[in-house]
Amino acid sequence: MHSTDDQPILTVRGLTKSYNKLHVIKGVDLDLHRGEVLAIIGPSGSGKSTLIRCLNLLEIPSAGEIVYNGRSVENRFQSRGGNIGCGELRRHVGMVFQHFNLFPHKTVMQNICEGPIAVLKEPRAEVEARAMELLGKVGLLDKRDAYPNHLSGGQKQRVAIARALAMRPDVLLLDEVTSALDPELVGEVLQVIRLLAHDGMTMAIVTHEMAFAADVADRVAFIDGGVIAEVGTAENVIRNPSSDRLRAFLSRFNA
Amino acid sequence: MPYKWDFNTVLQYWDLFAWGLWLTFAYTLGSIVVGVVIGMVICFGRLSRFRLISGLSRAYQEVFRCTPLLVQLMWFYYALPLLIGVTIENYVAAMLTLSLYAGSFYSEIFRGGILSIDKGQTEAAKAIAMSDRQVMWRIIIPQAFKRVLPSFINQSVIQFKNTSLISVISVGELAYMAAVVNGQTYRPLEAFTIVALLYFIVLFPMTQAADYVEHRMRVSD
Numbered sequence A: 001m002h003s004t005d006d007q008p009i010l011t012v013r014g015l016t017k018s019y020n021k022l023h024v025i026k027g028v029d030l031d032l033h034r035g036e037v038l039a040i041i042g043p044s045g046s047g048k049s050t051l052i053r054c055l056n057l058l059e060i061p062s063a064g065e066i067v068y069n070g071r072s073v074e075n076r077f078q079s080r081g082g083n084i085g086c087g088e089l090r091r092h093v094g095m096v097f098q099h100f101n102l103f104p105h106k107t108v109m110q111n112i113c114e115g116p117i118a119v120l121k122e123p124r125a126e127v128e129a130r131a132m133e134l135l136g137k138v139g140l141l142d143k144r145d146a147y148p149n150h151l152s153g154g155q156k157q158r159v160a161i162a163r164a165l166a167m168r169p170d171v172l173l174l175d176e177v178t179s180a181l182d183p184e185l186v187g188e189v190l191q192v193i194r195l196l197a198h199d200g201m202t203m204a205i206v207t208h209e210m211a212f213a214a215d216v217a218d219r220v221a222f223i224d225g226g227v228i229a230e231v232g233t234a235e236n237v238i239r240n241p242s243s244d245r246l247r248a249f250l251s252r253f254n255a
Numbered sequence B: 001m002p003y004k005w006d007f008n009t010v011l012q013y014w015d016l017f018a019w020g021l022w023l024t025f026a027y028t029l030g031s032i033v034v035g036v037v038i039g040m041v042i043c044f045g046r047l048s049r050f051r052l053i054s055g056l057s058r059a060y061q062e063v064f065r066c067t068p069l070l071v072q073l074m075w076f077y078y079a080l081p082l083l084i085g086v087t088i089e090n091y092v093a094a095m096l097t098l099s100l101y102a103g104s105f106y107s108e109i110f111r112g113g114i115l116s117i118d119k120g121q122t123e124a125a126k127a128i129a130m131s132d133r134q135v136m137w138r139i140i141i142p143q144a145f146k147r148v149l150p151s152f153i154n155q156s157v158i159q160f161k162n163t164s165l166i167s168v169i170s171v172g173e174l175a176y177m178a179a180v181v182n183g184q185t186y187r188p189l190e191a192f193t194i195v196a197l198l199y200f201i202v203l204f205p206m207t208q209a210a211d212y213v214e215h216r217m218r219v220s221d
């Protein structure tokens, strides 16, 4: 199957998600193109996390379609026919969490190598060399043998990013990755993400850092009440919001 | 007049004590090993999404946790043979009952350990494309193992003591031997004191170990 440059790597059509009677995502269409950085902003409880977690099937959508690289995503682990299962999908679509979720019983190095070795079955030496490169990139070469509970929040999150990158994903999903950090540690993590954006990594980033979003994102989507209320260039959405809701939301961050 | 201790008479039967202690160890270790296997099977049974499997596992747990071990022993030795028409040797009944009993408690300890691991761990493991089985064995169980170690040791200490109950179906473990020696010497104070001491000498280091592990975990968390 060939993919042209204008074919989105990830497509979402008519996505909905409900928890029992609670409708959280009420019909979302979204395209993510190769090399694009999409920021997702919106008020608390608007469904940002739910949406981004649907993209790697950590949440099972109630309805709608997700297409990865031209292949329809199916809610099962194995891929089947032309469709792609969540097992294969997650090899290509990595995720970084608000609360890091590093494996506490493994060292930094083991955290990073776990996926490529256990899942991708790549040779250890090769994986470890790549892990060292990634540790250099996130500035933590000296922490390779440390356990997560000996790291600061900012260091943990940089390891978590390296762990996701070790899978060599095509897309990276980031859900409020600086929200659990002390203010003085936010910068070092954002800096790593800027670097990734600069290297052309495709990313969907849920964030409350408006200045950062405006700066790094190619497009910004404003989610409100489970729908994408506004989407466009950072310039348009953050600097010149068209709706009152978005203006009111943005006014809370003096961005 | 103060009691005149006479350990010498009783210690003439040291070989009975030694043999009893050996059997106590054998039954304890054997039932712990089998109990751990049963406990793991039942633990996964309870975590199964199939209602029938989780229901049956639950029923097993409750039956063995909510009836006294002594009654279970007598049921398997005296009652079950009537039901199946085959006599069961006392050592078979003892081993079987001790293992089933241990398994019911271990399964609940294991389940508690697995459920105590943060959901974020499962999500992070899934996010690097692990299968459910890999998530369980590579991420959840190694962490749960450490966490259940103190409870596991404590339950095993109880198991060691519970082994004394199989004396009622005439298995010659340590407590049974105390009664035998008492019958021979009419020296209950010495005989039962020695046996109590033997239990204590074995188990005290175990409870200390459990405390130590628990303390270490609190520090490292």
Ligand SMILES: Nc1ncnc2c1ncn2[C@@H]1O[C@H](COP(=O)(O)OP(=O)(O)OP(=O)(O)O)[C@@H](O)[C@H]1O
Pocket (backbone or CB within 6 Å): A019, A022, A024, A042, A043, A044, A045, A046, A047, A048, A049, A050, A051
């Ligand atoms: N597992 C769940 N069960 C029931 N309701 C849920 C569940 N997960 C999320 N919700 C609800 O869905 C809504 C959207 O939650 P979501 O976490 O996606 O919001 P969010 O935009 O990420 O908010 P925040 O900025 O606070 O992280 C909330 O009302 C939340 O209570």
Ligand SMILES: [Mg+2]
Pocket (backbone or CB within 6 Å): A048, A049, A050, A176
């Ligand atoms: Mg959220």
